[in-house]
Amino acid sequence: MPIDGAPEDTICAIATPMGEGGIGIIRISGQNATAIASKLVRLRTNGSLDTHPTHTLHLADIVSAPHPESAGDSWPPTAREHIIDEGLVVYMKGPHSFTGEDVVEFHCHGSSTVLRRVCESCVAVGARLAQPGEFTKRAFLNGRLDLSQAEAVLxxxxxxxxFALTIAQRQLRGDLGRYVQDLRTALLSLTARVEAGIDFSDEDISFVTRGELRTALQNIARQIREILDTAQTGRALREGIRVVLAGPPNVGKSSLxxxxxxxxxxIVTDVPGTTRDLIEEAVMWNGLSITLVDTAGLRDTVDVVEQEGIKRSKTAQAEADLTLYVIDAVSVxxxxxxxxxxxxxxxxxxxVLNKIDVLAPCTLQPLSEELAHRLxxxxxxxxTRTGEGLDELKxxxxxxxLTGSFEAYEGVVITNVRHRAALEQATTAIMDALSSIESGGQAELLAVDLHDAADALGGIIGTLTSDDVLEQIFSQFCIGK
Structure with missing residues (x-):
């Protein structure tokens, strides 16, 4: 089956996860979507698919593509066709579809064999297999989504x-795109006024004063900083965090x-070095996805297996978002x-000071205070035996x-590393522009800085984005999306 082709090709793919399920969906998009689908469906109401109301489900038999030996016969080859499945078919006329093109979907039974055969039949009658993310990429290229919305689909x-779903849905609705576009529009307006002053410099006409520029740019920079401040929390909510449990042997890491x-x-025993490999478990606390990683105890050893475990422990700590270094209160x-x-x-x-249940109450507080002062x-x-302190640890x-109450928070949250880098780039350009204003720099250089800031923001929403960046973004999608 061919997968390479031009943007004007009609594409198809299985849009639901592989495996058994009640329903499986095959999606077709492109200028020949209805023509291709019509060769494979027999509507129970008779008639052709494109004569029925758009965005309406129709009961139909879905049939296989004709055999090569029947290619010269009239279509459809009713005597030769084979029914693959009974399902529902919906035709969505462009531009009122996800991709902005004509789209047809087959809603079949969720058998991998059924879905594969329907998809093969689509290819046999003129479609090609979609590439990863190609449906969403077409939605972006056809103006149905800006780039930040397309990324929010993933x-x-x-x-x-x-929390992660809530933020993704806000970005899918365009909250981030509108915020960034407003900032970019303000920058472009300032740029136009600066350039107008350059064009009419001989006539001594001022379209914007340096004081007005300073105030406007400071306000834009403040708004960018406000959303940049959400980046750490946004990334944690989007990707989850890794918390590594580290420390010497027998301090209670596995028990924790x-x-x-x-x-x-x-496994918990009194034998040092019981844990040899990383043990990972996922939990959800306060809407935050956390992966807890138990590691081998850190000590000098001649055991080659334990040495490998300690090596992996150190690597896990280096890659962690947070390390809980567990120590034994009795040993201290x-x-x-x-x-x-x-x-x-x-x-x-x-x-984390473990095994405090063994200490006398009068001993714990001064010991903790001395440790806090030392470290x-x-x-x-x-x-870990009584559970004391675990809620506070969580x-x-x-x-x-998590800063503040994100459940009630309605502002824009940055979750994407690419967006953060673009905002930082825009901030740097604005700071350069402000420095130029303070030093009395030339208007031409000031205009360049303003253009750079606007271009950086344009990269977030896809106004100015290279093909390489688009390829990198959409390659992360599954084929059916």
Whole structure:
């Protein structure tokens, strides 16, 4: 089956996940969508598909493409055709469709064999297989979506939490696109006034003063900073976070994992070095998707298997969004805070003091305070045996990535690394423009900075985006979307 072709080709693909299911959908889009679909459907109401009302489901038999030996006969070859399935067919006339083109969908039974045969028949009568993300790419190219909305389609599909879904839906509705477009329009308006002043410089006409420019650019920069401040939380909500449990052997890392997920996922023994490989489990706290990773205890060892586990533990810590470094309260008390081997200070690390149930209550508070003073950071006392401190630990973890109440938050949230980079690029250009204003720089250079800022924002919504960027974005989609 061919997959390469021109944008004007009519494309088809299975639009639902592979496997068994109640319903499976094959989507066709392009200028010949109805002609191709008409060769494969027999409407129970008779008549041709394009004569029926658009956006209406019709009961139909879906038949296979003709055999090659019947190619010279009149179409349809009713004596030779074979019914693949009974299903529903809907015709959506462009531009009132997802892609902006004529679209036909077959709603079949969700058998992988049925879907494969229908898709093969579509190709046999003139369609080609869609490339990854090609339906959404056509929606963007045909003006149905801006680029930020197209990316929100993928975010909606991959949403791991209610918060992630809410943000993706806001961007799909165009909240981010409108916000960015308003900022870009303001920049272009300022640019036009600056360039008009350049064109009429001989006539001593001022279309905008430097004071007006400064105020306007400072306001735009402030608005960009406001949404940039949401980037860390937005990424955490979109992708989830990885929290690694690290520390010496036998401090209770595996017990902590089991306690946090409420399951005996990791083996717990008194034998040091029990955990040799990474153990991962996903949880959902306060709408935030979190992957907890238990790791091998950090120590010097001659065991080659344990050495590999420790190597993987260090790699996991380097890649983590947050590390819970677990230490044994009893061991710290025995050795003394001044002699205990603590980890290096790391902003991505929380110190968890486990086994506090063994200590006398009068001992815990001064020990925690001494540790906090020694390490210059907060100490989180817990007991995996009694559960004490676990709720506070969960709250501390989520508060590192969730600021404020996102459930009630209605503003624009940045979740995409590409969007963040573009906004930072725009900010840099605006700062350069402000510096030029303060230093009395030439208007021509100021106009260049304003153009750069507007172009950076245009990259978010696709006004100015290279083919390479588009290819990278849509290649992340599945074929049916």
């Amino acid at each position: 975010d909606t599909i991959k949403a791991k939490s209610d 994992l089991n306690s946090l997920i409420h399951d005996d996922r990791a 008390q025995k050795s003394g805070v001044s002699d205990f081997p603590f980890p290096l200070v790391d902003p991505k690390q929380l110190i 210059c950071q907060r100490i989180l006392p817990i007991s 709250t501390t973890i989520t508060s590192r990535f």
